[in-house]
Amino acid sequence: MNNKFDALKDDDSGDHDQNEENSTQKDGEKEKTERDKSQSSSKRKAVVPGPAEHPLQYNYTFWYSRRTPGRPTSSQSYEQNIKQIGTFASVEQFWRFYSHMVRPGDLTGHSDFHLFKEGIKPMWEDDANKNGGKWIIRLRKGLASRCWENLILAMLGEQFMVGEEICGAVVSVRFQEDIISIWNKTASDQATTARIRDTLRRVLNLPPNTIMEYKTHTDSINVCQRIVFYGPFPLAFHDDVVCIDLNFS
Structure with missing residues (x-):
């Protein structure tokens, strides 16, 4: 992987001619279909640590998303917009991905990196997330x-x-500021959310006066739905940053 952006390329970015009619090309397309099925099957195989690698307690998946500001986004189109970069199971596999990825500070526009446990999509509606929430920190x-690191x-x-x-x-890169957040499963567990807050403050070495906001995913969905339905603003369902910036949180 020579280019750092290779990790963000869309797997189905190539265009294929659908109008070929001779039998040789049809046979080639059939072979390609079978090959793609085989490759897809292999991609679904469990990711495991390699020999002598240091396993993590959980497998994790990197995701990337980017959208045009101000363009309304439904839950379905948001899910289609997030691209999976890859899954890893060991320290060594993590660094192989991370070393080829663009740093958040070098991203432009409305871009997001997501790092979630394997099997959990970075969406409020995912079964693992729907009863949870997140701590949010806004960064200059x-x-x-x-x-983020x-x-x-x-x-x-x-x-x-x-x-x-x-x-x-999640790290969300915006024009005037950036936002990082950590998501947990149970928003109602105040002891757990408090421990996450305190650990987050420590690992990021945050100043004592840093503002940290906890927001449940249920509130995020309800607030953004109300804004989209009632308000004149072309907001996205999944753009907490816009909601926060307009003081709707």
Whole structure:
């Protein structure tokens, strides 16, 4: 992988001519279909640590999303917009992905990196997330890359000490500021959310006056739905950042 952006390329970016009619090409398409099925099957195989690698407690998946600001986004189109980069099961596999990925501080526009446990999609509606919430921290420009790295290393290293509560983390790059968040399963468990907050403050070395907001995913869905339905703003269902910036949170 020579280009850092290779990790973000869409697997189905190539175009194929659908109008070929001679039998040789049809046979070729048939062979390709069978080959694609075989490759797809192999992609679904469980990711495991390699020989002599250091296994993580959970497998994790990197995701990437980018959208045009101000364009309304339904839950379905949001799900189609998030692209899976890859899944890893060991420390070594993590670094192989991470070393080829663009740092958040180098991203432009409305872009997001998501790192979630394997099997959990970075969506409010996912079964693992729907009863949970997230801690949100807004950052001035220039801090996202360092804070993101510290956050995900703490998450992979099980520094939060809250059992299976952690679902994943997100860094959201915006024009005037960046936002990082860590998601957990049970918003009603105040002891757990408090421990996550305190650990987050420690691993990021946050100043005492840093504003940290906890937001349930149910509130996020309800607020954004009300804004889309009643308001004149072309907002997305899955853009907490816009909701926060307009003081609707």
